[in-house]
Amino acid sequence: MLMPMLAEINGSIAVGLAALGSAIGVALVGMKASEAVGRNPGAFGKVITLAVLGMALSEAIVFYAIYLAH
């Protein structure tokens, strides 16, 4: 009963899981960045640099899954 149900799932599970992880990672970076700027509004420039860097690195993982997974 379970196997036929699982067989109905088509689409790439590799890309799905990678996208899930990537999205959560980016959101975590954004959350902590907003918190940091809220605590110290003067540090906006430095915080946004680090935040953009972290988001880009975290978002790249999904591209590996899309273009490298079978």
Added chain:
Amino acid sequence: MLAFAPLAGWSAETTNVAPAGAVTAPSTGEHALSPKAGKVGGSGFITNSMVVTWIVALLLIIFARIATKNIQLVPSGVQNFAEWVVESLYDFLADIIGPKLVKQSFWFFATIFIFIVSTNWFGLLPGVGTVGWGENTPHGFEVTRPLLRGGNADLNMTSAMSLIFMVLWLFWALRSNGIIGFALHLFGPKGESSGVIKYLMILVFFAVGFLELLSIAFRPISLSFRLYGNIFAGENLLEAMSNTIQHPAWAKAVASVVLPIPFYFLEVLVGLVQAFVFMLLTAVFTALIMPHEEEHEKGHH
């Protein structure tokens, strides 16, 4: 060298065989951009994205010549803009990687940033990717081989930049550390310990050095795929947004122009951010392999 073999394999793959799953025939007859760059003209090896990089390089050279034609002490106009770009990049990088290293290697990081930004934004101009050779389908004329194509939507281009960076990285690392220093940097113990722990730590750090080699070997792959994925996915996104509404002919005409507009803004931002990230990552990788020096107080600058 292990990392380069798969990378070369992927480069070959994008020119011969489309990676499976990247180009699937869309069910509603929409056309997905091919991940491989189409050939242009009669020659066997000139591709459309190659032509775009030549055009962008030519435009940048012309811009530089115009900016430096009559150099004034107090700049104005184009020279002012060029100086603003270069000076902001220089100060920013000096802040991150230190003044000594930025003197040696600023030329590379600034070129990478300016070139990638210009190539990404050039790919957003109307006509790039949409004008070219194609075939007549029931849905009208569809372009399958554009004349011009975004330069970084081609894995060959981004791998080339990453590989050049890795060669330069090796050169800078060896020049600053020497061969022994380079090996010690990767495999040598850091921190202080004494007695039996010291010998244990030597073993541990030696093993960790191999892990570090693996992570360094992965860097060209991750650098190239990050840039390629972002720009190619952006092109696909714009095309998908243009082709969303198909049926009432008037709605198709209107929506294919209006729907992509917010995504164009997104792609402008993504082009800038990806160039920035590429430059930042290469700068940080270089700074990490430099020999450690005593920390001065930051208040000096």
